[in-house]
Amino acid sequence: MISTLLAAPWSVASYRRKFLANREENLFMGSFESFAAAEAAAPASKAVGYDNAEAAKTLYSHQIYFWDYPALFWIKRSIEDGMRSFFDLGGHVGIKYYAFRRVANYPSELRWRVCDVPGVVQAGGQLSVERAATGQLSFCTDFREASGYDVLYASGTLQYLSIRIGEILAALTVKPKRIVLNTTAVHPDHTMHTLNSVGFAVCPYRIQHHDELMGELTSAGYRRLDGWRNEGKPIKIPFVEGGDKPYYAGCCFDQR
Numbered sequence: 001m002i003s004t005l006l007a008a009p010w011s012v013a014s015y016r017r018k019f020l021a022n023r024e025e026n027l028f029m030g031s032f033e034s035f036a037a038a039e040a041a042a043p044a045s046k047a048v049g050y051d052n053a054e055a056a057k058t059l060y061s062h063q064i065y066f067w068d069y070p071a072l073f074w075i076k077r078s079i080e081d082g083m084r085s086f087f088d089l090g091g092h093v094g095i096k097y098y099a100f101r102r103v104a105n106y107p108s109e110l111r112w113r114v115c116d117v118p119g120v121v122q123a124g125g126q127l128s129v130e131r132a133a134t135g136q137l138s139f140c141t142d143f144r145e146a147s148g149y150d151v152l153y154a155s156g157t158l159q160y161l162s163i164r165i166g167e168i169l170a171a172l173t174v175k176p177k178r179i180v181l182n183t184t185a186v187h188p189d190h191t192m193h194t195l196n197s198v199g200f201a202v203c204p205y206r207i208q209h210h211d212e213l214m215g216e217l218t219s220a221g222y223r224r225l226d227g228w229r230n231e232g233k234p235i236k237i238p239f240v241e242g243g244d245k246p247y248y249a250g251c252c253f254d255q256r
Contacts, residue, residue, distance in 0.1 A: 012239050019197050020045060027197040028205065028237040035162050038193040038204035047201040050092075050160070051117035064099045067230035067248065071096075071155060071182035074226065074252045076104045078178055083150035087176065088114045089168075090157030093124035094137050106136065113138050115145065144171050152176040156248075158213075159185040159196075159206050166216035175255065179222060182250035183230050186210040189245065194237050207235075207246045214251070222253035 019029045020043055032038040042048045064072065075086070084107065088096065091114035114124060114137070121139040128137045146152050146168075158165055158181065169175055185207040196205040214224065230248035237243030 015238055019195075022197045023199045025197070025199070026234075028194050028235065028243075029197070030195050031237065031240045031243070032193045032195075032204075035193050035204050035206050038195055039162075042195060042202045042204065046197070049117065049201060049203055050198070051119040062095075062098045062102065064103065065233075067183055067233050068096070068099070068155070070226070070228045070230075070250050071153070071180050072100055072104070074178075074180045075100055075151070075153065078151050078180070079104065079107065079110070083178065084110050085149045086110070086112045086151045086153055087146040087149040088112060089143060089146065089152060089154040090116055090160065091153070091155070092116055092120055093127050094133065094139075096153070096155055097133070097137050098131070110136050111138070112136055113140060113145065113149070115140050115143050117141065143168055146176060147172040148174040149176050151178045151180060153180045154182070154184070156183040158208070160203055161206075162204075164206075164208070164216060165213065166220055169217075169220040175221065177255055179217060179253045180250070181252075183233060183248045184208075184213070184250060185235060185246055186213060186249045187242070187246045189242065192237075192240075192242070192246075194240070194243075210249060217251070217253045221256055223256045225252045225254055227251040 016029065019027050030041065032041060039048065091097065094114050097112045116124065116139070118141055121141055124139050128134050185205065187207045187209055189209065191209045191212060192207050194205050194207065196203045228250050230250060233248045235246045235248060237246070
């Protein structure tokens with residue numbers, strides 16, 4: 001663990017206790033050399049990762065937050081442009097599918113496929129039956145199924161993955177025509193890794209250098225159409241040098 005403590009030890013210990021006892025807040029702790037090192041440092045007292053079917057059921061929400069609107073604009077624009085297949089990487093139980101269909105005119109032929117961990121996919125499949133959404137919404141656990149989709153959409157996802165977007169795109173036989181990222185954790189100066197408490201679990205978390213992320217998309221054969229900063233969604237790593245600089249951002253890229 002590499003961190004520069006900016007407070008007295010008792011303050012660090014107090015925050016660690018708060019982090020371990022957390023149930024409802026979105027908290028961050030520590031700085032590590034790599035994603036794997038952060039994962040190895042996760043406390044044994046908490047589950048690691050989102051793969052929990054029961055917890056997934058409680059996280060469903062049809063609310064559209066104000067930081068969702070830039071991505072929603074490009075989802076609607078994609079539909080207007082004739083795109084009909086959407087691959088929602090890390091889309092949980094289909095949260096954004098349900099939220100966006102309240103305000104976007106989904107054509108009958110639209111297909112929305114969510115890729116997530118097995119426990120979440122299990123809960124999402126059950127919910128899609130309950131909400132009569134199985135005609136458009138489906139689930140998988142392999143990101144390589146994104147091959148051939150019109151749009152690759154990832155909202156608040158990349159920071160939880162052990163592989164980067166460049167590696168994901170390189171593994172696809174047919175790359176998506178458009179990529180829409182939203183609420184992606186970035187840093188203005190460099191890439192850093194930390195631990196994120198989501199209440200029921202602790203997750204390793206990558207905060208990628210913003211320009212490096214944009215460069216990966218460009219190198220994969222895409223050109224930038226739009227970019228934005230998701231104001232109002234806080235991210236701060238206490239007691240870590242530079243821990244007050246991360247922020248959430250999004251973008252839209254099309255194939256060149």
